[in-house]
Amino acid sequence: MTGRDPWQDARDRMVDTQIASRGVTDILVLAAMRKVPRHLFIPGPARESAYSDYPLPIGHGQTISQPYIVGVMTSLLALREEDRVLEIGAGSGYQAAILGTIAREVVSIERIPAVAELARENLARAGLRNVRVIVGDGTNGYADGAPYDAIIVTAATPAVPAPLVIQLAEGGRLVAPVGSRDLQELVRLTRRGDQVTRETFGGVVFVPLIGEHGWEA
Ligand code: SAH
Numbered sequence: 378m379t380g381r382d383p384w385q386d387a388r389d390r391m392v393d394t395q396i397a398s399r400g401v402t403d404i405l406v407l408a409a410m411r412k413v414p415r416h417l418f419i420p421g422p423a424r425e426s427a428y429s430d431y432p433l434p435i436g437h438g439q440t441i442s443q444p445y446i447v448g449v450m451t452s453l454l455a456l457r458e459e460d461r462v463l464e465i466g467a468g469s470g471y472q473a474a475i476l477g478t479i480a481r482e483v484v485s486i487e488r489i490p491a492v493a494e495l496a497r498e499n500l501a502r503a504g505l506r507n508v509r510v511i512v513g514d515g516t517n518g519y520a521d522g523a524p525y526d527a528i529i530v531t532a533a534t535p536a537v538p539a540p541l542v543i544q545l546a547e548g549g550r551l552v553a554p555v556g557s558r559d560l561q562e563l564v565r566l567t568r569r570g571d572q573v574t575r576e577t578f579g580g581v582v583f584v585p586l587i588g589e590h591g592w593e594a
Pocket of ligand 1 (some may be wrong): 441
C-alpha cells in the first residue's frame with residue numbers, strides 16, 4: 378500500500394474553494410486538478426504556497442498561473458480523452474500535466490531552454506508520460522504534430538498567432554490571453570470547416586509571449 382499524499386487535503390481544498398465554487402464544472406478538469414501534485418512544479422520556499430489562490434514565481438522571470446486560471450482555460454478547451462493538445466509556454470509544466478492527465482497526448486513548446494528542462498523534470502517527477510516538451514518559438518506552433526484538437530497559449534499575445542489557427546483540427550478549440558502587455562482577455566477560437574468563431578471571456582494577466590508572431594523581446 379502506498380502512503381497518502383500529505384498534500385491531498387490542501388489540493389482538495391484548492392479545488393473546492395477556488396475552482397468548483399467559482400463555476401468550473403467540467404468533471405475531467407476538477408478530477409485532474411485534484412490529482413496532479415502541483416507542489417512538485419514549484420521550486421524553493423514558494424512551494425509552501427503551491428495551493429494558494431495566486432500565481433507564483435518559477436525562476437527566469439516566469440510564473441506558474443493561478444490555479445483558477447488553469448481551471449478556467451482548461452475547461453474552455455472542452456477536452457476529451459482522445460484529444461491531442463498543443464501548449465505554447467511550458468513554464469513549470471503544471472498546465473501541461475493537467476492537459477496530459479485528461480487528454481491522450483500533449484506537446485508543449487518553451488522558448489527558454491533551462492525552463493523547458495525544468496518542465497521536463499517536473500513532469501517526470503509527477504509521473505506524466507504522454508507530454509513532450511520542445512524548445513522553440515511556439516508562436517509558429519509545431520507543424521510536425523499538427524493538427525491539434527486543442528491549443529492553449531499560456532503567455533500574453535497581441536493577437537492569436539496565425540500558424541496556430543492553421544494547425545487547429547476540424548472542431549478544434551484554441552484558448553489564448555489576447556491584448557496588451559499589461560492586460561489581456563481570454564479568447565476562444567473554434568474551427569468548423571473554413572469558419573473560425575471567436576468568443577471572449579474575462580480579463581487576465583500573463584507574462585508576454587515573445588517571438589515571431591508575438592511580442593519583441
Ligand atoms: N503554462 C505554464 C505557465 C506559463 S508562463 C505553467 O503551467 O507553469 C509563460 C511561459 O511562456 C514562460 O515560460 C515563457 O518562457 C514562455 N514563452 C514565452 N514566449 C514563448 C514562445 N514564443 N514560445 C514558447 N514559449 C514561450
